[in-house]
Amino acid sequence: MYRQIRFGGTWTKTIGWLIGANVAVFVAQMATVGRGPVDVTPLLGLVPGDVIPYRAYTLITYAFLHGGVGHLFFNMLTLYFFGGDLDVFLGRLRFLVLYFGSALAGGLASELLLRGSSRGPILVIGASGALYGLLAAYALYFPQTEVLLWFLLPIKIWVLVLIWVGISLLYAFTSPVGNGIAHLAHLGGAAFAFLYVKRIWNVGALLKELKYRWRRRRFRRIQ
Secondary structure, three states, rough: OOOOOOOOOOHHHHHHHHHHHHHHHHHHHHHHHHHHHHHHHHHOEEOOOHHHHHHOOHHHHHOOOOOHHHHOOOOOOHHHHEEEEEEEEHHHHHHHHHHHHHHHHHHHHHHHHOOOOOOOOOOOOOOOOHHHHHHHHHHHOOOOOOOEEEOEEEEEEEHHHHHHHHHHHHHHHHHHHHOOOHHHHHHHHHHHHHHHHHOOHHHHHHHHHHHHHHHHHHHHHOO
């Protein structure tokens, strides 16, 4: 079996525009911090319980905000490492549906499950929901690909994503915003990617696939 280890990413125009948009918004954040009504972070950030109806746009805009240079850098590095391959594989339109659909699903998960938190108002920011969607899709499309964990340890992408999703699932029940990380946004993004890749909302295709698997199972029993 062919073994592929990822050492870098694939640069595309789509990835360039997304990284550029994230960097531009971060610069705007830094330029307007503490400036009241023009402060970009509270203006575009998602506050669970304060979304519908007047701030519904934050279900997407939160994904372009970041809490610091390190947060931005590692998110954009992840986007570069895995987004380009998916952009080429899926095509630009389907890739953007995956990216923004995952971001939206992450925002919705945070809005529905964190509203009314006993910790008071929570600000959800970051592209992690969209990126978890990309990672989950990558693991489903290219499960045998290996990545270098901490740039040293080879590990299959599906194992790594399963571990990360498991950690987010654990924290979602114990400390959903622990350490300032919106774990529910991660889970929402990954869930959307799974549904998107498996086309579960396409009832006709799903029924055909289930029928095919049932017939194949019966055939094996006969053998």
